Amino acid sequence: MNETAPVQSQGFYAEEMTISVGPQHPSTHGVLRFVVKTDGEVINEAIPDVGYLHRSIEKIGEKVTWHGYVPYTDRADYLAAMFANQVFCMAAEKLAGTEVTRRGEFCRVIACELNRIASHLISVGTFGQDIGAMTPFVHALRERETINNLMEEICGARLTYNYIRIGGVGYDILPETCTRITEFLDHFEPIVDEFNRLLSNNKIFIERLAGVAVISKEDAFSYNLVGPNLRGCGIKWDIRRDIPYSVYPELEFEVPVGTGQVGTLGDSYDRYWVRIRELQESCKILRQCLKMFPKGPAIAKVPRKFKPPVGECYARVEAPRGDMGFYVVSDGSEYPYRVRIRTGSFTAMSIIDKLSKGIMVADLIALIGSLDVDAPEIDR
Amino acid sequence: MAPLAAQSRANRMKRIEEMSLWERLYFPEVIRGLTVTGYRFWRNLIVHTLHKLGLARKVQAAITVQYPDERAPYPDTFRGRHRLTLKDDGLVQCTACFLCATACPAECIYIEAGEYPDNPVEKYPIRYEIDTLRCIYCGFCVEACPCDAIRMDTGTHPGNLGFSRKDFVENKEVLMQRSRELAEKGKEGLYEEYVKPYRHV
Amino acid sequence: MQAYIDQLIRDGYFAGMPKEVVYAVAMVLAAFIVLSVFVAPLAGVTSWLERRVWARMQSRVGPNRVGPQGILQWLADGIKNLLKEDLIPSAADAKLFSLAPYVVFVGFLCAFVVIPFGSQLIVADLNIGILYILAVTSLVVVGILMAGWSSNNKWSLLGGMRSAAQIVSYEIPAGLSILTIVFLAGTMSMQGIIKAQGWAPWDWFLFNNPFTFAAFFLYFTAALAEGNRTPFDIPEAESELVAGYVTEYSGMRFLFFFFAEWGNLYVIGAVATTLFLGGWQVPPVTSDPILLGVLQFVVFFLKAYLWVFIAMWVRATLPRVRVDQLMALCWKYMVPLSFLCLLGTICWMLVFPKGNQIFSVAMFVLGLLIVAYFFKRVVFQIRHARPELYFKPHI
Numbered sequence: 006m007n008e009t010a011p012v013q014s015q016g017f018y019a020e021e022m023t024i025s026v027g028p029q030h031p032s033t034h035g036v037l038r039f040v041v042k043t044d045g046e047v048i049n050e051a052i053p054d055v056g057y058l059h060r061s062i063e064k065i066g067e068k069v070t071w072h073g074y075v076p077y078t079d080r081a082d083y084l085a086a087m088f089a090n091q092v093f094c095m096a097a098e099k100l101a102g103t104e105v106t107r108r109g110e111f112c113r114v115i116a117c118e119l120n121r122i123a124s125h126l127i128s129v130g131t132f133g134q135d136i137g138a139m140t141p142f143v144h145a146l147r148e149r150e151t152i153n154n155l156m157e158e159i160c161g162a163r164l165t166y167n168y169i170r171i172g173g174v175g176y177d178i179l180p181e182t183c184t185r186i187t188e189f190l191d192h193f194e195p196i197v198d199e200f201n202r203l204l205s206n207n208k209i210f211i212e213r214l215a216g217v218a219v220i221s222k223e224d225a226f227s228y229n230l231v232g233p234n235l236r237g238c239g240i241k242w243d244i245r246r247d248i249p250y251s252v253y254p255e256l257e258f259e260v261p262v263g264t265g266q267v268g269t270l271g272d273s274y275d276r277y278w279v280r281i282r283e284l285q286e287s288c289k290i291l292r293q294c295l296k297m298f299p300k301g302p303a304i305a306k307v308p309r310k311f312k313p314p315v316g317e318c319y320a321r322v323e324a325p326r327g328d329m330g331f332y333v334v335s336d337g338s339e340y341p342y343r344v345r346i347r348t349g350s351f352t353a354m355s356i357i358d359k360l361s362k363g364i365m366v367a368d369l370i371a372l373i374g375s376l377d378v379d380a381p382e383i384d385r
Numbered sequence: 386m387a388p389l390a391a392q393s394r395a396n397r398m399k400r401i402e403e404m405s406l407w408e409r410l411y412f413p414e415v416i417r418g419l420t421v422t423g424y425r426f427w428r429n430l431i432v433h434t435l436h437k438l439g440l441a442r443k444v445q446a447a448i449t450v451q452y453p454d455e456r457a458p459y460p461d462t463f464r465g466r467h468r469l470t471l472k473d474d475g476l477v478q479c480t481a482c483f484l485c486a487t488a489c490p491a492e493c494i495y496i497e498a499g500e501y502p503d504n505p506v507e508k509y510p511i512r513y514e515i516d517t518l519r520c521i522y523c524g525f526c527v528e529a530c531p532c533d534a535i536r537m538d539t540g541t542h543p544g545n546l547g548f549s550r551k552d553f554v555e556n557k558e559v560l561m562q563r564s565r566e567l568a569e570k571g572k573e574g575l576y577e578e579y580v581k582p583y584r585h586v
Numbered sequence: 587m588q589a590y591i592d593q594l595i596r597d598g599y600f601a602g603m604p605k606e607v608v609y610a611v612a613m614v615l616a617a618f619i620v621l622s623v624f625v626a627p628l629a630g631v632t633s634w635l636e637r638r639v640w641a642r643m644q645s646r647v648g649p650n651r652v653g654p655q656g657i658l659q660w661l662a663d664g665i666k667n668l669l670k671e672d673l674i675p676s677a678a679d680a681k682l683f684s685l686a687p688y689v690v691f692v693g694f695l696c697a698f699v700v701i702p703f704g705s706q707l708i709v710a711d712l713n714i715g716i717l718y719i720l721a722v723t724s725l726v727v728v729g730i731l732m733a734g735w736s737s738n739n740k741w742s743l744l745g746g747m748r749s750a751a752q753i754v755s756y757e758i759p760a761g762l763s764i765l766t767i768v769f770l771a772g773t774m775s776m777q778g779i780i781k782a783q784g785w786a787p788w789d790w791f792l793f794n795n796p797f798t799f800a801a802f803f804l805y806f807t808a809a810l811a812e813g814n815r816t817p818f819d820i821p822e823a824e825s826e827l828v829a830g831y832v833t834e835y836s837g838m839r840f841l842f843f844f845f846a847e848w849g850n851l852y853v854i855g856a857v858a859t860t861l862f863l864g865g866w867q868v869p870p871v872t873s874d875p876i877l878l879g880v881l882q883f884v885v886f887f888l889k890a891y892l893w894v895f896i897a898m899w900v901r902a903t904l905p906r907v908r909v910d911q912l913m914a915l916c917w918k919y920m921v922p923l924s925f926l927c928l929l930g931t932i933c934w935m936l937v938f939p940k941g942n943q944i945f946s947v948a949m950f951v952l953g954l955l956i957v958a959y960f961f962k963r964v965v966f967q968i969r970h971a972r973p974e975l976y977f978k979p980h981i
Contacts, residue, residue: 207905
């Protein structure tokens with residue numbers, strides 16, 4: 006850690022300093038680590054070091070039954086557990102040809118969109134805290150707490166939901182819960198405006214983010230960015246819209262993209278702003294779902310010993326951190342033969358090295374926050 | 386410093402719509418942010434003071450729940466600690482069919498089946514143990530059970546049961562006792578008992 | 587106080603002791619009493635108040651367990667930190683490492699010497715009072731730099747370096763803003779500056795002319811930066827530099843830094859009050875010297891604490907600026923603006939040698955209008971937050 010090498014910068018020699026950012030650093034959410042080489046405050050190189058939160062979720066998939074793997078998918082990204090549930094179930098259903106009940110699909114979308122709001126609230130809140138604003142974080146968590154209460158009502162847990170099952174959902178959403186969700190939406194939509202007044206429009210906040218760590222469209226493609234990070238570069242790509250699944254084709258929503266409104270297209274502020282806009286879009290989707298909520302069973306009849314035919318399949322959903330995919334292989338037995346998870350944060354992590362050249366230490370923190378990388382999702 | 390300079394040149398602020406002078410000044414937006422926090426401050430201060438005076442109880446100020454003293458209500462779906470339900474004669478309802486143990490993704494349920502001497506139809510568990518250190522509280526055992534013998538409706542959290550791994554294994558007696566206590570005290574009473582040691586510390 | 591000790595010596599209480607020793611002992615004793623009775627509780631209560639104010643702004647409760655409404659929390663924290671092990675990293679420069687907190691502490695404590703809490707309530711009315719404050723508060727930067735360097739930690743070093751650059755730079759706008767007032771008052775003595783103002787708001791230097799009005803905000807911003815407060819808390823920026831220069835500190839030494847920070851907050855408020863807000867000036871309601879003294883103290887204390895509160899408010903709201911933006915703000919905007927304020931004030935003094943009462947009143951009305959607009963925004967906030975839905979618990 007203490008090796009020093011002279012680097013040439015603008016005609017004079019400066020000594021390079023190696024700093025280890027993380028794994029115990031306040032702003033590397035979870036346990037990320039970056040080996041940062043700096044020239045004073047300016048970063049020459051930031052090498053991501055992943056693997057501190059590896060729990061071998063993929064390997065566990067080969068050792069538990071198809072049904073039994075669902076609670077483990079919760080842990081793949083614990084801030085957005087619902088999406089991993091859904092995508093695994095979608096993969097299993099695709100293999101076995103199981104038809105999901107219509108009410109089950111709506112339950113899934115409602116739960117997922119609530120979860121998306123919760124996840125984005127964490128993202129924008131902690132981002133504010135990374136930039137140094139204390140209050141937005143707590144305000145965001147306050148709203149998330151209400152969502153947690155709702156989730157607890159829907160599925161009995163606050164973080165690791167284990168809600169979505171192969172063939173539908175575990176528990177039906179009751180009418181009183183629907184009323185509570187509507188109440189929450191009525192309350193939450195103005196809160197987003199308040200959040201904007203508090204943080205998004207703040208001049209200091211804008212100056213910290215505008216034009217910082219700009220990702221060009223080409224880079225976004227070549228580094229395989231997904232989700233809000235990709236949309237922040239101005240590319241309209243949303244799995245919900247482009248490879249529709251569940252009941253999303255029936256719902257009306259916009260796909261917010263970055264416009265470079267305060268700086269350059271694809272800067273940190275655009276990525277942040279896409280998330281704020283997605284909060285509003287999720288509210289819109291939730292309202293439509295609650296209006297269209299059909300009657301019927303919430304789960305299809307699925308045998309307890311679930312044995313999909315031999316084959317392989319890949320399912321993907323639009324998770325808060327982008328395209329989340331499960332590749333599953335079945336050998337016709339009770340246990341999956343292979344499970345492979347593809348997450349958005351992992352690819353987002355790879356671009357940090359490129360973007361961090363020449364930015365300052367404070368910008369690196371903003372960059373990590375704006376990419377919304379999430380340690381459990383990276384390491385799995 | 387060359388890379389920084391190069392980058393800031395490349396990323397020269399380029400705006401789609403020009404900010405007005407009003408927006409470009411620091412103060413208006415800063416003050417707008419201050420009003421948000423100011424509003425929360427005064428509102429919460431007044432409501433808290435009213436609460437102290439015993440007024441406006443229905444108005445909520447802080448979202449915080451002062452945990453051991455008060456608590457947020459749990460919904461019925463809450464997955465709490467397990468219990469083994471009892472038959473009318475006080476015997477365990479479980480028939481040791483192993484469905485829960487099979488469904489358990491964490492493999493934390495251990496059952497040893499035995500037979501009633503006077504009842505050739507049903508079996509019963511001699512040992513029924515849940516290793517709460519392994520349990521992930523997914524609720525699959527409850528869903529798997531065909532005769533409603535195991536439930537998670539006690540409304541209490543998994544707590545600290547001891548200081549060695551052995552202490553965290555809940556055996557049949559503990560799980561049945563929980564059923565009896567629930568019948569005796571109800572959900573609220575059970576929770577009260579659970580919280581009591583944490584109060585007034 | 588000297589008169590009182592002279593009286594005691596004359597009464598023969600300290601027979602046989604040299605006069606100088608008596609003075610020295612008395613000074614140490616007085617300093618100790620002031621420190622333990624006034625400054626320590628002030629910093630402590632400020633820390634508690636800050637946490638409570640933040641909690642209110644964030645819809646939390648804040649510390650409420652120790653004492654009524656948690657008001658003794660600072661005492662509990664102090665005792666806890668006192669009982670903690672005093673860790674010095676083995677690779678640290680032990681001498682500098684242990685000395686640094688005291689340098690910081692002394693830097694802010696010395697400032698209390700010239701703060702005028704009342705017309706009689708001042709330790710020493712130096713004729714260079716304001717210059718003295720600038721000088722001793724600059725001592726803080728030495729302590730922070732020592733802490734950053736001696737910790738042998740890269741985060742600490744970065745924090746220390748940032749702090750040095752920041753505090754030294756912001757001394758200039760702060761000093762220039764103070765200079766405008768020194769020009770107006772014609773004296774550097776703290777009491778002299780207060781006496782040059784009146785009790786009425788339009789007699790304050792704040793509303794004397796538009797340039798002093800601007801200078802006040804420049805001073806307050808620069809002072810926040812000097813005190814390492816958000817939005818300028820880059821030396822300890824906990825989300826970037828872990829804890830900056832205090833990363834390696836623990837126990838009582840750690841506490842000293844924060845003790846100094848919260849105490850310094852009050853010093854900022856007190857200096858702002860003295861220079862711009864008329865200090866302890868009260869309307870002539872009574873001639874009883876003790877009652878008047880109490881009234882003056884209360885007025886001064888509240889005025890100063892208002893700015894402490896505003897600093898807390900700002901800290902709860904604003905994000906942190908980046909280090910290059912911080913320097914740009916100082917050198918590109920604040921230094922030229924404070925020069926402008928200085929020149930403007932000089933011109934104003936040439937044009938209106940006796941001051942302009944009408945203009946001062948107009949400025950005061952303008953200030954009130956700004957506050958009114960602010961409250962209008964708060965009302966807008968209330969209307970748009972739809973609190974009736976927020977009131978429902980556990981929706």
